Amino acid sequence: MKIGFPVKPEGRGGTRTWVKAFSNYCISKGHQVYFSKNEKVDIFITLAFYTTPDELKRMKQRNTKILYRMDGIYYNFLTDNRTTVRLNRLIADSMKLADRIIYQSDFSKVMASQLFNGQELPGIVIYNGADSNVFKEEGKTLPKPDDKxxxxxxxxxxxxxxxxxxxxxxxxxxxxxxxxxxxxxxxxxxxxxxxxxxxxxxxxxxxxxxxxxxxxxxxxxxxxxxxxxxxxxxxxxxxxxxxxxxxxxxxxxxxxxxxxxxxxxxxxxxxxxxxxxxxxxxxxxxxxxxxxxxxxxxxxxxxxxxxxxxxxxxFTLEQMCEKYFIEINKLVNN
Missing domain, CATH: 3.40.50.2000 (Glycogen Phosphorylase B;)
Structure with a gap:
């Protein structure tokens, strides 16, 4: 299967952390991964505001299935109103064009509903997961005072x-x-x-x-x-x-x-x-x-x-990825 992402995994923030973890999992399962909006893929996983409506429409014309991973939305107390409106419009348009929406939490659904006058767009919740081979109790620690x-x-x-x-x-x-x-x-x-x-x-x-x-x-x-x-x-x-x-x-x-x-x-x-x-x-x-x-x-x-x-x-990475692939396979096989 060919799977596309709108951004490369290198960089800061939770979005790229997720892209890196999930794309590595895809590769480990034998799938082809592309960090491009121009490659013809079976499924394109978009996030936040990284893909415009026109780009998503062109993908759909190529019979690419669109999965949107919903994170959060923007508020005026975080940035200026003009930026908030522009970014939230991109998020809302991406959600409306998606063949499947995956929310990161029930709270994520509540946030997203504010873009649609309180209505929740259909989708399922898949929580993030951590790589338990990396994030585990055993391993190296840093020096610290024994009495602190x-x-x-x-x-x-x-x-x-x-x-x-x-x-x-x-x-x-x-x-x-x-x-x-x-x-x-x-x-x-x-x-x-x-x-x-x-x-x-x-x-x-x-x-x-x-x-x-x-x-x-x-x-x-x-x-x-x-x-x-x-x-x-x-x-x-x-x-x-x-x-x-x-x-x-x-x-x-x-x-x-x-x-x-x-x-x-x-x-x-x-x-x-x-x-x-x-x-x-x-x-x-x-x-x-x-x-x-x-x-x-x-x-x-x-x-x-x-x-x-x-x-x-x-909340393990393996569980999260398996749940995503259940949804991906439903889309690709329909």
């Missing part, structure tokens, strides 16, 4: 305003632990240079390691997750966080927000801080609630560690 517990926030931090929002909330959470000499925060991954300056100006002694100018490679990500004691996830409205799923597969307890897809992913295997959900502005996070959930996780550490390891069995 490490709370790790690590990501490609995304759009500028999103990165600022996430980092400011991490700073406020860290302030709640200023009197705890046994707890340290690490904040890593790539963001705009001035976002790291926000951390510098905060000048908190318990944020002991930070670098927002250097991306963390996929190969090194498991080392950082293994070294930490808790993963702190503060990005709101994620369709299906790769970090949460990767941390699960490493067996690391997670504290996140009680919104977006996080409740679906964690279930009862991880605690979530209270927040005020919104699609009109950045959600307001209850900082004290987040701090409380971190402390509860430390107090019941082995319990949540075992719960998250059990939960991770639902």
């Amino acid at each position: 517990k490490i709370i790790l926030s690590i990501a490609y931090w995304g759009p500028e305003l999103m990165a600022e929002y996430s980092i400011r909330n991490i700073i406020n959470i860290a302030k709640e632990f200023s009197d705890r000499k046994d707890i340290e925060f690490w904040v890593l991954g790539e963001a705009y240079p001035h976002v790291e300056d926000i951390l510098k100006k905060a000048n908190l002694s318990n944020i002991t390691r930070y670098n927002l100018r250097t991306p963390i490679t996929r190969e090194r990500m498991p080392e950082y997750i293994r070294t930490s004691d808790i993963i702190l996830h503060t990005r709101p409205n994620d369709a299906c966080s790769n970090l949460i799923i990767e941390a699960m597969n490493v067996g690391k307890p997670i504290v996140g927000l009680n919104l977006g897809s996080t409740p679906e992913l964690l279930g009862d295997a991880g605690l979530r801080g209270e927040c005020e959900p919104s699609f009109e502005h950045f959600p307001v996070i209850n900082i004290k609630s987040m701090a409380s959930q971190i402390l509860k996780t430390f107090d019941n550490y082995e319990y949540y560690k075992e719960k998250i390891k059990e939960r991770s069995k639902r």
Whole structure:
């Protein structure tokens, strides 16, 4: 089978991470993979706003089946209205032209319905998965003080305003632990240079390691997750966080927000801080609630560690890819 993608797998962000993982799986199963919009393929998997309606129409004229992987949509509080309207129109048009839509979560369906006056376009949910040969409990770790517990926030931090929002909330959470000499925060991954300056100006002694100018490679990500004691996830409205799923597969307890897809992913295997959900502005996070959930996780550490390891069995790369191929085969064989 010939399978096409609109972007190459190299680069930052969850979209390209997914393309790399799934295209490698396709190749391992003997399929031909193309990172091009011009190649005649049996099925074309498009994502986000990477393909225009005219390009999709030309593919359909060549009898190519279109599968759209729905991530999220754009909001005015993230970018200017003109850009939001343009990108969301591309997403909506891609969804309408697709032969099959795959949502990353039930929350992803809710987000997408906003493009269609609250109506959900038919599609199925397939959660992301982590490569359990890479993201596993056993393996290399990094040096850290024996008497310290490490709370790790690590990501490609995304759009500028999103990165600022996430980092400011991490700073406020860290302030709640200023009197705890046994707890340290690490904040890593790539963001705009001035976002790291926000951390510098905060000048908190318990944020002991930070670098927002250097991306963390996929190969090194498991080392950082293994070294930490808790993963702190503060990005709101994620369709299906790769970090949460990767941390699960490493067996690391997670504290996140009680919104977006996080409740679906964690279930009862991880605690979530209270927040005020919104699609009109950045959600307001209850900082004290987040701090409380971190402390509860430390107090019941082995319990949540075992719960998250059990939960991770639902989110493996193999399972995800097999589910995608069930849908691909239905399309190609009809």
